[in-house]
Amino acid sequence: MSTIRLAAATTASALAQRLREAIDAGHWQPGDLLRQEQIAAEYGVSRIPVREALAQLQNEGLLDVAHYRGARVSRPRAQEIDEIFDLRLMVEGDLLARALGQHDQRSLRELKRLQDTLEDADDRLGWIAGDIGFHEALYAPAGRPRSLALFRQLRAPIDRFSAQALGPGARKQGWADEHRRLIAAVAAGDAAAAQTILEHHLQATRAVVLAACSEQGDN
Amino acid sequence: MSTIRLAAATTASALAQRLREAIDAGHWQPGDLLRQEQIAAEYGVSRIPVREALAQLQNEGLLDVAHYRGARVSRPRAQEIDEIFDLRLMVEGDLLARALGQHDQRSLRELKRLQDTLEDADDRLGWIAGDIGFHEALYAPAGRPRSLALFRQLRAPIDRFSAQALGPGARKQGWADEHRRLIAAVAAGDAAAAQTILEHHLQATRAVVLAACSEQGDN
């Protein structure tokens, strides 16, 4: 409809951002077919940047693209989600352990501030950005850019389900409390407690995501 | 020069394969600038599939692409390589542990066969493919496709340096022996031994890769 005009380097990356948000927000559902022409018309661009954006989302794990058959919103298998959470436990556990001794008053204040913002999020996109921001701030002092990138990559294909189950308008069952207890454990320098809370946090999220994903059915 | 004709779904993926091999083989060096027009002419295609291939290699970590500024072969920092190997230790250690009980006579025979082929490899590309094949066969029984994909992804940006240091024509300092001892430990079901050997194997590779990478200098 309206021509894209974002503070992005290129049309393709701006499109990728928009489409990513559309999928995360649930505007596109798993299995939905994304037509190049339709998207191009909708955003007032040609199909070339659309194709580049779709390729980008494909290797983020948000789309399944088949040769000459179009791009569909991916529907992760329960087993794959399970495996992703096992990997997250490893990677995020390592990041948390390394970050623990590196936090200071400034970073802790920032963590609390981010948590406040997160709890005020009133849509799924805001919630996802907020939760990623919180965890990134939690792990950033580890000084491990590659692991942090991996953290983002592992979340990408499942954040839409987390947001659906934990985001605004959902029963949050102590999820915010876990974040605050994480901050407290980090502030106290209690590595064991922090690890335990993180593990519990991720296990709970895993269960909720698995439920949200299977709820969608195999339609 | 000659038009691309590979058993690949698309021109872009065939190109990506070729360029990946060219980088792994050392035909392109870190810092080298890949011109779209030049590559297009060389392979007898237009710039469109070239761009898609470059984007693919970018998110494999082989290229650094800057807006309007071209694609350069990436030059990983020592710190990044270090971090990658720490991640490999986590992921591959987990895969090995899970695979251990799942191996049988057939898979062990296959492992030995792959190791034989690997030791016969007479160029870098063959060595890389062989080493990946060996480790994939070692980890495959774990039944963890996502972790296996992560394993490949972590190797991608550093395999060219491993091949340079460990491949054909290099002093292999007991590297093949470690593979054979791995097979033996797996055959014996000795989890602790297998972990120890794998850790040693990766630590040795890390040192060799760091040396090969810094050798290239910051030209």
Added chain:
DNA sequence: CATAGGATAATTGTATCCAAAAATCTTTGA
């Protein structure tokens, strides 16, 4: 002589157009 400014060239990003493949519809035969 060094350097800042601008014109020129080279290169990338995007739009338009054509070819190849897949999906859909129609027809035909049993």
Added chain:
DNA sequence: TCAAAGATTTTTGGATACAATTATCCTATG
């Protein structure tokens, strides 16, 4: 009526052409 085969439409992959940005070279000026 149903299924299989062929024509038509739709959609994607790739080539060509154009616009936007960056790099290079030349000149002017202190």
